[in-house]
Amino acid sequence: MASRSLATSSVLLLALALTADAATFSIVNNCKDTVWPAALPGGGARLEPGQTWPLEVPADTAHARIWARTGCSFDGNGRGTCETGDCGGALVCTVSGKPPATLAEYTLGNPDYIDISLVDGFNVPMSFQCGGKGPSCAADINAQCPAELKVPGGCDSACQKFGGDTYCCTGPYTTNCPPTNYSKFFKGLCPDAYSYAKDDQTSTFNCPQGSNYQVVLCP
Template identity: 40%
Template sequence: MVRVLLIIPPLLFFSQVICFSSAAIFTLKNNCPYTIWPVTLSTSNSSSSIAGFSELPSNSTASLPARPEWSGRVWARTGCLLSTSQTTCTTGESPPFTIAEFNLNQPTDSYDVTLVQGYNVGIGVSASGDGCKYAGCTVDLNMRCPAELRVVGPDGETTVACKTPCEALGGDEYCCTGTHSTPETCKKTRYSELFKTACPNAYTYLYDDESNTFSCGDGADYLVTFCPSASSP
């Protein structure tokens, strides 16, 4: 799946999400002990559109439909402050953040969870139907984030997100650019190995193992859980 740098515009509210017939249903569940502000980015039909929720409190769910050919991404913002003119969030308005990716525009659906843009909250994806496997990162990587990759919150102490080594340190080796711009030359690093050990069912760098993309029969519904429990599949 395509992985791009995303800069998030001001919040668009859930009321702007349009309902469709014959749609796959996405249920978003907030298992975090705090409120989050989910975002969806549609990349269907060679165009992009962003829709968000005003908020999703802890231990609550929200459902939204998607066209059968929908493709796009889902992630969470945290620590958001809303005003009449703008929204500011501690994480999720720009990388680093954890992303769930979906492509329903295939004979079979495909989906994955990626840390290629960094990490802010854990995400798990469960799909209905036989043979649909679990994708995600159930470990709190903020607790394991190396000091040089940490994003510290407003209190000046708490780690609220974990940058990629490309964002934090730069260089061709970490950014898969220049002499490291191909699958043959862009290899895993000690950082991606650390993240892969913690989250084996998620992408950890640009050319990570393609087996981290999972497939499911056409017509599946999806449960996207933020801060999934460590006992999740």
């Protein structure tokens, strides 16, 4: 009995330690319409205006992302489609979303690193903060999107739309990749956000290890 009690206590202590080390992401829908936020890791949810999705993530999570899906319709089994950000037709995502989608990206460590990325285009304004600090992309880029990048529900990236080494920072531009007129368009409206693949210097933010986060859609 004593050994069983000790084992049970050890499991409880481990569970408490894991909970204590987890980071909490509060994903808030401040948009006027329903959105379906998604996260890897984390899955997905439906949020009506004003609702919040609390998400706990292990403290050592790396190369993770959160995004919004719009124009979705799901059946009772969680199968369906979204106009933007669709992740293989599932309500609970296990794969990345289809561009265009505004991304909140993060790696938790010492310190934590966070960013907002428009490398895959834009669908919903977003802020991503710890303790009231962090990147924000509050502009309505869809309303100002160049005609050649417009798609239903969003504004595509030049890489996604046209491909090629210049826009995608591949081939001879893998290391030294200058901005283009299209990436400058995104950067001009959202200076905090990644506008193309090599836009590191002004787009990566850090937060203290152990921080909790708020991702606001339509800040």
